[in-house]
Structures are given as C-alpha cells and as structure tokens.
Amino acid sequence: MFVPRPHLCTLLRREQRRLQLLCAPPGFGKTQLLRHYLEPATNVVWLTLGGQPQTLQTCSAKLAEALGLSLQSSPEALLAWIERAGTLHLVFDDVPASMPAELNLWFDRLLALANPRLQVLVTCRRRPDWNLARLVLMGQLLELDARQLALRREESDALVSLLAPDSDTIIRQQLWQATAGWCAGLRLLLPAFVTQTYRPEQPHAVLVQYLERELLARLTEDQQQVLFGLAHLSKASAELCEQLWEGQGGARVFTQLNDCQALLIPLEHQPQWSCLIPAVAQALQERLPAAPLNRLRLRACQALSALGHLDDAIEQALRAEQPEVAASYMEGLWLTWILREQHLGRLMTWRERMAPHLLESSPRLIYLSAKALLFSGRLDEAQACLQQLSRFLPLPNPRRNQRLLANWQALFGTLHALRGDSEQARLHCQAACRHLNREDWLSILLCHCMLARDAMHRGELTEAQALLEQSLELARRQGSREAEVLVNSDRARLMMLQGHAHQAQSLLHSELEHMAGTRTVACPLRGRLLLQQAELSVQQGRLGEAEQRVHEGLVQVGDCCAPFVLSAYLLLAQIAAHGQAFDQAQLHLDEAERRMHWARIDRACYQRPIAEHRQRVQRLEREASAQRPESRSSVPDYQDGLTPREVSVLKLLAEGMSVREVGSRLFISVNTVKTHAKNINVKLGACRRTQAINSAKAMGILA
Template structure:
C-alpha cells in the first residue's frame, strides 16, 4: 500500500544536491520515495538503478555493473561520469549482473528508455538502492571520488540502513548533501491516518491511538501491527521481521544494551556509560545509532534518543525482575541528576517505588505541565500514585490542582485546592501570604472556567497584589484570565496591556510554551480588533516554530491549528479551514483537555454552512463523547455546544425553498459589526451607536444592513433574536 508523500518528493526536487542520502531502518519507505520522486520529474534524464539488496559488494563488482550499463571499460566509469558524456544506446539493453544475483535495472518503474533515448535532458542519476552497511575501504574511497566529480549534471541517490563512511561533512559544507533520516521519513499524522483509512478504514479511535504511539510513524510497523490491533493475531509477522531486519545483525554487547534500552523512556551515550559501568556502553550505544537500531531522536533534546515502542516490546521480556529493578532505580537516580526529572518519576513508578516518584515530582518545574503531552502524563501519574502521597506537600497539591484545571476536571480541582488549607498558616508569614496568593490565582482560574467572571476577577487581582517574581507562572495565569475577561466585556485596551505584560514575562523566563499560550490570546484579541492580517502573521510564526524540528504531535500545536482554522473560517477560506482543523484533531488524538472541543465545533459549523445537517450534529455528538471520556466538567462544554446547536437550528428554520435566494452565511460578523450589533441590542439608536463608536450614522446603517444579510434577517429585532439563538449575543 503506497501513501503519496508530496512534501518529501517535492523536497527532493527542490534540493538538487550532488548526493541525496536516505538513511533509515528497514520499512521507512526509502525506495518508494525515490520512485515517487523520479516519476514526478518531467525530464528524469538518464537513470541507472542498482538494486543492491543490502548484500556485500566489492569495488570490482560495482564498477563492472556500471561499466556494463554505460557500455565502457570498467576503468573508464569515473572518467565517463565526470565528463557527463554517455552513449546513445539505452543502457537497459546492456544491463549486467552484480555479485550474489543482484541486477542492474535501469527501467525501475519509470519507463525511462524513452527519456534516455531522447536525450532531451543530460542529467545522469545513479540510484544505489539498499546500500550494504559495511563497505570495503577501496569502495568507500571510490564513492568519495565519485562524489567529488565536477559534473553539474550528475546526481547520486542512495538508500541505506546505516550512514556510509564517506566524506559527508565536506559535502554538507559545500551544500551538496540532502540528508534524510528516520525522523524525516517517518509518517506524519495525516499520512498515518491515510494509510489506516486505506488498509482498515473501520479501525476505531483507540486502536489508532495505540498504533500511532507504538509505531511513531514507522510505515512497516503500522502494516505489521494493524492485524494485531484488529484482533487477527495469526497474521502477525512482527517478531520474524525484527529478527531478520535488526536482531540478527547485532553483537552480544549491542543486544544487551538494546534490551536495557527497551525499558527506558529515553537514553544517551552518557547515560548508558554510567548504567553499564566498565562495559564501554557509551560506545555500544553509538554503534546502535550507527546501525539504525530504531533509536529515534527526542524532540528538542540533542543527544537523547528513545527506542521505538513497537521494537521495545518484544525485547522487554529478556531481563529478569531483579536486574530490571536495579536497572530502573539506577536510571532513576542518573536521570534526575541529568535534569530529566519526569523520566526519573516514570522509572520510579515502573520500579514500584511510588514514594520515590512523589519525591521527584516535587522537583518538577511548575511550567513543565504546559509542554508536549505532559498534562496527559501527570494525569496518568495521579492514577498510579496513592492520593495521600500527592497530598503530602503544598507544591504537589498545587501541581495536581493546576493539571486538573487545565484538564477541565473542575470539581476535582476544587477538592484538591481545599486541601491546601491543611498547610495554612505556615510558620513564615511571607511564605504563608505567597501560598494563599497562589491558591487565589488557581481559584480565580476555577471561577473563570465556570463562567463566574466577577469572582474570577476578584481572586486574580487579590493574588497579583501579593505574588512575587518567584511565582511568575501564577502571575502570568492571572494576567491571562483577566485579559480574557476584559475581551468578553469589550475592554480591549485593558486586555492588550495585560497580554503584553504576560508576553514579556514568558519571554524573560524563557518559557516558549507559556509564550505560545499568551500568543493564542493575543491572536483572539487581534481578531476582535479586526486586525486579521496581523493575527494570521502571528499564527504562522508560531506554527512554524512549533513544527520546525518536531517529529511527534503535541497539544500546543493542536491548539494553534484550531485557532488557525477559526481565523481561516472568518476570512471565508472554508476548505482550507477544514483541512487545518482535521489535521489539528489528528495532532491531539489522545489529549483530554477542554480545548479539543474547539476542533469539533469548527467542523460542525463548516458542515452546517454546507447544509450537511447530520454531519454537523455528528460532530457535536463526537465532541460530547470526547468531553465525557476526558471526565471534563460540563461547565466547560455545555454552553458552546448548546450555542452551536441553536446556530444549526436557526439555519434550518431560515432554510430557503427551491425558489428563494440562499442567504449568505459564508462570512461571520466582523468585530466592528459585532460591536454595532451589541449596542443595538442594548437599545441604542443609530446616532447613539455612531457617537459611541466614533463612526458616522451612515457607517452604522451600512453595518446594520450587512448584519441583516449575514444573519438572514429583514429587521433589526429579527437580527438580534437570531444572534441570541446562535449564541452570538448572550
């Protein structure tokens, strides 16, 4: 089953370097990608495809095959390629054979005889498919000579499982190397979904989530594991595949270290060196990296890698309980020293040491919860650690309460916050005031999520009067809550000042995750102010930063994508909005935070605008299911879902016959039109509205006319009633 990968094939077309190197373990679609790239070229030129099959090669066998393909003597191959002058006879007729039965296939699937015979393009492309891991010294030297030839029309494409021992740094410095590795070749979430839909479209959401977590975008892994996910255990060839493609190629030392890594969430050469003292485990770890043993880089943590879960699982039964627990506890200590506290917590829990895990949790930065999928991780820890341990200190209570608030589990968050009373008063008056202020900041957030804006404002302002720079995250949270309240009440100047202060605070603390959250509110403010181009520019900047070097999806990225979809919808780009929102839902497939609701609301609105009533209601049903599954408080989702249902119902009531003109619902109200509508709903006259907004009466009338058209109304009162039914007006 072939999934088109235009972003990669286009990259190969765009980056026309001397060497295009695709280096990854088996099953990452390297050969298929080269096929797709060459098939997409208008003029591929002369293509010679050598299928090496990973088998040992010699300089003589490889040189002889190329000489046969070009119809020259073996010692003239480099000179020929350096000059770029090839014979006019199609090389397919002169294809020779390589050692161990490999063949030269110049056709591949490209039907390239016509391109070669016509010679409209003088480009020469040599494809070395599945280059063996070990090459003799003289053959490596030959490749270095080949790559140093001064022929601008020569291009080398290599697929391999282990990076060759060539002068790659020099090629990179000369701008002559495109290096695609496993992290680039792994399926993206949308490609993963396309593959599942093609192979087994009825696969449920939970199975898809497990498959994604276990395979990490490894194409062959998805295809091997999918029958298991569907309950067809007999068709699984996973164990045989791993034995053949990986384990049989490793030494005893490599196998020992790899079996240990199967129990760790991540590892580095330094960690391995200390875990297996006296065994040169750092060198062994590097050799595993070199031979592409399914160790994938950890995002934004240079030098750290994790073993693909699908590969780790079959190896986890190799260690007996005693040595395994010693390994886990040693790893727990080392990871905490190296600053990876969350991984230390996980190892302590796996070693059945919840007290140790709770002790390490106290060392976590409070802003840690904002990044990656850490919210899900913390909620999982709460299920595995006894409640009395999580209630043993104010810091742990604060951390858990914040996680519960962000997860929309408001009743549990309130119970958690009330437990802070057991620690009040503290002996130190200043610490006691700060503890109460942090408590008030979270309580203000709780009230805001429940819609009690007055109480939320009182708590947040009281907290800000006491909080210090040490409590910067609580300060930022209070500022954001107050800014959202200001936006709801129309005080956009106050909102802008609060968000600007929050942005500066996040930047000074070096917290990119906090900066992203603040910028989502800034985008909403820009949308209210009618500054749509500025909002779009800021969103694009953040999306680019979030997707730059990331291999795994994350909740912050999904939040940005939903906001981007909302902005696109407001701009009238409905098709693009749908694509962005659906991609966002894929990125947050296993996230249980309330903001996931936004994606389903947007898809429901898109379906409603397209007069797809059943689909619009289905999206709302799915939204409710996700909220129930995440145990999210009804205050976080009932209001928005009810408003969307009213919006759909209003459209149905005003639906046109076969005879009348279809009302234009393609554009939402602009921020200015919304301001005019709110003032008219308060009973102001046209003159009063103009005076209040500093615009002319004619401008007010124009806005009122546009409002009527967009809401399908004939009169002002009808427009106001429609807006209330749709949830536009409270």
C-alpha cells in the same frame, strides 16, 4: 507504490556532486528515491550489493558485468575505463556496513578520478569508511540521512490516501505519530490501523518479522540487548546508556546502534539524545524479561533524575512500582512543565497511579495537581485539592506564608472563573497579583489572562489588551515559549473581537509555524491554535477548511484537555448547522456531552455552552424549514422511504466523503454506513453511489 519526493529530487538535481550518499535505516525509501531521480537520465549503471559482505574481486566482477566488460577485468582496468567513459551515473545500492580495507581504498580512488562527468550514487545503512572529509572539503559530497529522507506529514498523508483512500484524519495522525515518517513502518502498519486491529500494547507480527530480518539479524547480542532496553525508554543518550549498561560499554554500544542505523531518530532540540521510532519500540518491548526490565527501570529513574530529565524519571519510577520515588521527583518539576506537549495528560495519568497522600505531601505538589485539575475541567476535585493547602498554614516565615496564600488565591480565582463567577474570580486574581513576586510569575500570568478574558467578556477590550501585553512581556522575559503561546492564543481571541480577523489569522499561523519543530508529538496548545483557526474559517464561510482544522486540533488536544475538546465539538456542531445538517449537529452536541461525562468534567464547564448551541441549532432548523418552497411543504421530507439517518449518510456521501469519514462524522461503524448506503441504492433504484446522489437531487432530497 511510490510517493513522489519532488523536494528531494530537486535537491539531488541541483547539487550535482561527485558522491551523492543516502545513509539511513531500512525502509526509508532510499532505493526508490534514486530510481525516481534517475528516470530521465542516460548512462546509468546500477549495482545492487544487498548489504552482503564484498571483496574487491567480487565487487569488481559485478561492476564489470554491469558495465558490459570482461569479467576478468582488473580493478585498475575498471578505474581506467570509467575515467575515459564520459557521462556515467554509477549506483551502488545497499552498500554493506563494513568492507575490507582494499575495497575501501578502491572506492576512494574511484571518487578521485579525473572524469568530470562521473557521478557516484550510494545507498547504505552505515556511513562507509571512505575519505569523505576530502570530498566535503572539495564540495563534492551531498549526504542525506534519515532526517531528510523521512516522509513529511503531507507525504505520509498522500501515501495513506493512495493505499487506503477511505482512511480518516485520525488514522493518518496516529500513523504519523507511530512511524515518525518511516515509510516501511507506515506501509506495514496501515492495514491494522484501517481495520482497527492495531494495539500498541501488543507486538505487530508483520512488523516484528520485518525487524527480525532487516535489523536484528545484523546486530550482535550486546547490541540487541541494549536495543531491547531502549524500547522501554522514551529517549536515550550515550551518557545515559553508559550508566545503564556500564559493564557492557553502554555508550559504545549506543554509538554503534546509531552508526548502523538501528531505527533510532534524533530528538528535536535535544542534541545527543535519540529515541526508537515509536512503532519499533512497541514491537520490541516484549523481548526484555521482567526481572532485568525492572532493574533497568530502577537504574533509569536514578540516572534520568541526575541528568535533569525528571518527567522521564517519574515515568520509570512508576513503572518500577516506586510511587514514593516518583513523588519526590515531581517536586522538582517546573510549573510551566504542565503546558508542554501532552504533559497535562501525563500528569493526570500519574495521579491515577499514585496514592492521594503522596500528591498532597507538599504545597508545590498541590499546586501542580490543582493546576492540572483546573486545566482538565475537574473543578470539584481541584477545589478539594486546594483545600489541602490549609494543612501547611500558617508558615513560620511571614513572607512565605503570604506567598502561599497569594498562590492559593490565584488558583481559586481561576476556579471561580471556570465556574462562571466572574466577580469572585476578579477579586481573587486582583488580590493575588498584589502579593505575588517574580518567583510566582506563572501565577501572575494566569491571573492576568483570567482578568483579560473577563474584560473581553464585559466588552472592555482596551483593558484586556493592556493585561495581555503585560502577560506577553512577562512570558518572554521568563523565556517560556509555552506561556507565550498561551498568551498569544488569548491575543488572537481579542483580535477577533476587535474585528481584526486577518491579524488574528497571521498570529495563529506564526505560532503554529514556531511549534512545527515537535511535529510528531501531540500538543494541546497546538490543538487550541488549530481550533481558533477553525473558528476564523467558520466566520469567513470556509466550512471545509474549518472542519479539517477541528479534526487536526482534536488529535492534538487528546482526552484530558476538556475545555479544548468541548470547543472542538461545538465548532463541529456549528459547521454542520451552517450546512443544514441539523441532526448531525445535534449528534455532535450529544458527543460533546458524552465526552464531558466520560472525563468527569464539572457541569459548570459545559452545560451552558452546549445548551446555547442546541438552541441555536434548533433556531436555524426552524428558519430553514420556514424558507422551504410551499410547493414542497405538502410532500413528506422522506417521500422515497429514506429514513432520517439514511438522508444524513446520503448528504455526506454527496459531499465526497469516504465511508470511514461518514462513520466518523455520524459516530457509527463503517459497516453500518455501508448498510445504509446499500439500503439507499435499493430504495432509489440505483446501482452506484453517483446514481443514488443524482436521483436524490432530482427528487429534491438533496439540494
């Protein structure tokens, strides 16, 4: 099954070059793309080489047969015939990784023929050893690699919709993150995701078989060993590989793996660095035995630290069971690091794997832990962590002592704000700002943001705007994109309060566009922006769009950012209540409370907003009940014997939801939804879903 790639077909048609070269790993849809592109074309000659070794004679014989010429035609005669042929599209599908010199020379002569209507189209897994530089200079080469051929997010979702129409948003996001646009991986893993049998910690049998045949069989033993090691690294470069496998020529092997398209993908914004597609890495991890794996991790944490990649070094040190080494590396993390991607979740995971005394061994580690706990909503633990700073007081240097106290006040102000004590929060943040200096710019920024939120709560919008403008300038002068996103999130909130919904929407859209570079990486800040977009959509009555944004945001924020998770479920409850699905709204609030308990979140962070939303849902339900026509007031709500849950299921099915989406919305299994649907059909005397929906509408069960 092929998903149309109109942007690629348009590119191929627009750029009519002598050579159109599609060079990418197996499973990126190279062959299918060319077939789709050439469908309307005439005079197409297709030669499948299957990646198998070729000589000039064997290749010439295959081409002669495809052209309908004598099998005894010499290579020179073929070139002469092609030069006179006029319009001709020659396709060489799956060209082998290496070819003899005389065959490469023949291809160079083919590409240099005078026939202006000759086009050569090639798919391969390794860039051929032809005179491509000459074609580039002449403007006669169009080359597409894995970056261009990878599925876009919307194309990935479209393929999932074709293959598994009942798949929900979460499955689509998980597949996208696991496969990074790799078409073959998506198709191989989709059944396991749909049946919920995929386990990242276990190799997927079908995927392993595919990799054995399409990748490992083409690699040397040295290349395989390095590849198995790369499966345990979040990223790699030639320089890193040289240090890890210096006796085996690690840099050379890494370059070979990239050249032969071993499913390594370049990292956004990190030149020279690549990583294995996540699903491929997971499938290969068991190939490296325990002893060499542990040695690799110890070398990796040292090398990564030396290269400045501390978060990866920390992870390798912990996996090598060296928590003291991990703690020493954590000292070098910038405090803005916690705002990026899923770093908050990573830090909270590290905390679970390290002894408390290691995380309390310096003021810097205490600051880092306290910020993580505050952002995660674990306020009591954050307070206990902050109290550990007293062990370092007083410092012998008065200036450093004052800075330590000021940073403590900044964090303590944040703690009071999250507990709802705005007066104490304001006092601590204002006092902290008087003594913090440029080195503490992040603490200043957080204080300003807290003070701005307090001002918005009090209705002092002019004061809030001034504070946020100062914060924005500070973030920009420090060159921190993450801090700028954090401030702009609050600015969008202020615009909404000022009644400037269009400006808020434009700002949120702009920030999401800027963050599009890390498209396969989940990011809580992106999740926060998506949830704000959802809130705007609710205000404007676009409930379907709002619900989609909420689910996208939930995938981004993960489990550690409790305040964002809470906002998501409160929005889902609000959307359900607007649609008069009041029992469903209450279920969302129940789930919000469950998630807060599960994450050990302080009651102050969630109790009041959940209670307020429950009251709002109940009020809306009473108002809706009062507005029902009196003629129906004497008739039971479920006059046809449908239970309240069956009515909820029927309403969602009537909205066009799939069985899986209904289950996800109501927090019940797919089988339970199917059972409810079967009971509904029996009770309403229907054979199909559409009949049940029409009957329910006629009976007044559905509006």
